[in-house]
Amino acid sequence: xxxxxxxxxxxxxxxxxxxxxxxxxxxxxxxxxxxxxxxxxxxxxxxxxxxxxxxxxxxxxxxxxxxxxxxxxxxxxxxxxxxxxxxxxxxxxxxxxxxxxxxxxxxxxxxxxxxxxxxxxxxxxxxxxxxxxxxxxxxxxxxxxxxxxxxxxxxxxxxxxxxxxxxxxxxxxxxxxxxxxxxxxxxx
Numbered sequence: 001x002x003x004x005x006x007x008x009x010x011x012x013x014x015x016x017x018x019x020x021x022x023x024x025x026x027x028x029x030x031x032x033x034x035x036x037x038x039x040x041x042x043x044x045x046x047x048x049x050x051x052x053x054x055x056x057x058x059x060x061x062x063x064x065x066x067x068x069x070x071x072x073x074x075x076x077x078x079x080x081x082x083x084x085x086x087x088x089x090x091x092x093x094x095x096x097x098x099x100x101x102x103x104x105x106x107x108x109x110x111x112x113x114x115x116x117x118x119x120x121x122x123x124x125x126x127x128x129x130x131x132x133x134x135x136x137x138x139x140x141x142x143x144x145x146x147x148x149x150x151x152x153x154x155x156x157x158x159x160x161x162x163x164x165x166x167x168x169x170x171x172x173x174x175x176x177x178x179x180x181x182x183x184x185x186x187x188x
Contacts, residue, residue, distance in 0.1 A: 015040045015171045015172065016168070016169075016171045016172060018040055018042055018049075018052065018171075019040075019052075019168035019169075019170075019171040020168045021049060022049050022052055022068075022168060023168065024070070024144070024168075025068075025144075025165035025166060025167055025168075026052055026054070026068045026165065026166050026167075026168070026171070027054075027066050027067075027068045027138075027148040027150075027163050027164070027165055027166075028054055028066060028163065028164060028165075028166045028170075029054075029056065029064075029066065029159065029160065029162065029163060029164075030117070030119070030120075030162045030163055030164040031162070032056070033058075033159055035058055035059065036056050036057070036058050036063070037056070037057055038054040038055055038056045038057070039054075039055045039057070040052060040053065040054055040055075040171075041053035041055055043080065045072045045080045046072070048072055048073060050069060050070055050071070050072050050080040051067055051068070051069045051080065051082065052067065052068045052069075053065055053066070053067045054066045054067075055094075056152075056160070058156075061095065062091070062094055062095040063095075063152060063153055063156045063160070064150070064151065064152035064153070064156055064159070064160035065087065065090075065091055065149075065150070065151045065152070066148065066149075066150050066160070066163065067082065067087060067148065067149045067150075067151075068146065068148055069082060069146050069147050069148070069149070070145055070146035071145055071146065082149060083137070083149075084111075084126075084128040084135035084136055084137050084149055084151070085107065085128055085130075085135070087135050087149045087151045088107075088128055088130050088133060088134075088135035088151055089130075090151075091133060091135070091151040091152075092130065092131050092133060095133075095153070097131050097132070097133065106130065107128055107129060107130050108129040108130055108131075109129065111126035111127055111128050111129075112126070112127050112129070113125075113126065113127070114126070114127035114134075114136060114161075115161075116136060116138050116150060116161040116162075116163060117161060117162045117163060118138060118148075118163050118164070118165070119163075119164050119165070123138050125137065125138055132153060132154050133151065133152065133153050133154060134151070134152060134153075134154060134157050135149060135150070135151040135152075136149070136150055136161070137149050138150065138163070140165075148163065150163065
């Protein structure tokens with residue numbers, strides 16, 4: 001007879017626990033509009049968190065994603081790199097704007113100049129466009145390694161590109177239940 005020794009309870013970390021594991025500032029909307037909630041996604045390489053996504057929803061619809069990324073340490077078997085185009089394709093697929101079998105969304109043309117606000121300071125960016133949505137990469141300040149990619153539908157672009165870097169303590173410790181967030185989808 002075999003005995004199952006796996007843990008019975010699976011712990012899903014709260015947004016605060018994930019932010020504290022990240023241990024560095026995280027890009028978020030400077031001010032979330034009324035009704036916008038986020039779910040925090042994470043991607044790790046060999047156990048090292050390399051991407052945090054704040055997936056913003058309005059009335060159940062995905063309207064923006066703000067990804068904070070950092071390079072994996074030297075010696076990791078698997079690197080991790082995202083681009084504005086890969087994030088745009090992912091956003092389009094998750095917001096039901098693209099056939100899920102399409103790997104990369106075709107761009108509407110070459111990137112155009114634009115700007116993103118980081119703590120109210122304009123940062124020039126190249127904006128990628130596809131299917132009525134946009135995506136841009138913002139390098140982090142020289143004191144930090146990594147980058148931020150913001151992706152949003154065109155109608156929410158102005159809101160989604162007004163960003164701030166927040167400490168882990170800014171994220172509330174609420175819990176996610178069956179797709180609904182209680183006190184977790186807000187930044188204080």
